[in-house]
Structure formats: C-alpha cells, structure tokens
Amino acid sequence: MTIRLIAVAVAAASLFAAPAQAEIIQQVDGGFVTRDSAVVESDPQTVWLELITPGNWWNDAHTWSGDAANMMITPQGGGCFCERIPAQEDDGAIGLAGSAQHMVVLQAYPRKVLRMQGALGPLQSEPVSGVLTVTLKPVDGGTRILWEYVVGGFMRYPVDSISKAVDGVMTQQLDGLADKLGRIDDPEAPEEAVVEDNTAAETGEGEDEGTDAEAEVESAIGADFLDGVEVEDPGRA
Secondary structure, three states, X not given: OOHHHHHHHHHHHHHHOOOOOOEEEEEEOOEEEEEEEEEEOOOHHHHHHHHOOHXXXXXXXXXXXXXXXXXXXXXXXXOEEEEEEOOOEEOOEEOOOEEEEEEEEEEEEOOOEEEEEOOOHHHHHOOEEEEEEEEEEEXXXXXXXXXXXXXXXXXXXXXXXXXXXXXXXXXXXXXXXXXXXXXXXXXXXOHHHHHHHHHHHHHOOOOOHHXXXXXXXXXXXXXXXXXXXXXXXXXXX
C-alpha cells in the first residue's frame, strides 16, 4: 500500500465508516488499538461461516492480487489467513504463482471467537505485531460482531496517522462482512446516540472531514517523513 493509498483510506473511513462503530480506543508510542462493531440479522453460525470465507466480503482494494476471491482462512490453530497470487502472462510468458500470509490463526472457536496474529497492509513491512480478535455475541434479532485489532512494536510510520488509516481499513472489512450478512440497528444502542447521529446527518456536520483527514495524513506521512527511507510496499494489502 502506498502512502497515497493510506491517505485515501483515512479519508474514506471518515466519509463512509458510520455504519460500524469505529474507534481508536488506545494509542501510545509504538502501538494502538482499534475497535469496531456491527450488528447483523444472521445467527452466530451463519456469521461464523461467512467470517471464515473472506473471499466473499474482503475489500478487493486491500489485497495483493487485486481480487478478494484469492483470500482464504484455515480456521484452526496455526492455520493461515492467506492469499493466492495467480500467475500472470507477461509478453507471452507464463509467470509463477505467488502467495501472501496476512495472519496466522491463534484461536478458532466456532460461533464465538476468531483470533489471528499478523501485521496487515503497510504494517507488513515493519517489525510490528498485531492481534485481530473477532468476537460474536447473540443479541435480540441477530449477532453483534466486535472487531478489535491491537498493534505494537517499532514502526517507521507516525502512530497517530497510521492508526487512523488502519482503523479505516478495518472498518471497511467489517462493513463488507456486515453488509453481506444484513446489517441491523443495535438493539442495545442508547437512544440518545441515535438522536445525535440523526442530528449530524440533518445538519450536514462532518461533510468536509474526508478532505481534512486526507490532507492531515498527506502532511504527516509525506514522501520525506523518513528522510529518504523507502517504506512503500509493492502491493495494496
């Protein structure tokens, strides 16, 4: 993922992340925690089966191959959240197929918890560790999906900027899963929160947040922020 794509991810998150409850809940030097949630009308078993089939809902723009259909999860301890990179023809020559390991499964508890470890996207080029925990909980009328990603370690990106980008991308993935399963309102959401959301929509508040977010990230992680050290990845995962 290039620096430009990171900026776009933050801007997109500001504009389109409202359906999921996205939040950076903790940030320190060398680490951060993002947490998103969504409620769907499907039962936990249906959610689980969809969760372990990322090719159905992962965003194509955040893959190395450009096609989420190449993504797969083996839901067992030590299993791989991997991506196949198909062979391509170049000037009549058939290239070799490739692959990428996005994460390793730490715990697969069907209908309850999927926990995986790995540095996603641009973090893959850094000596950091990340743990993604997806928890499923039955609620009235469906299932609540809690999506939490904990990242820590040395990284060459400014934490306050990369955390926003990663949170935006995590929200995109949860939105894809929730939309596939049928998103519903959270039956346990406070009424005042709903009123505040409606008020913001009616007044148009936040309409310029995407532009501001992109400008902020472009300023924070411009081409010279590492004094000439190249950190761009060749893919877009």
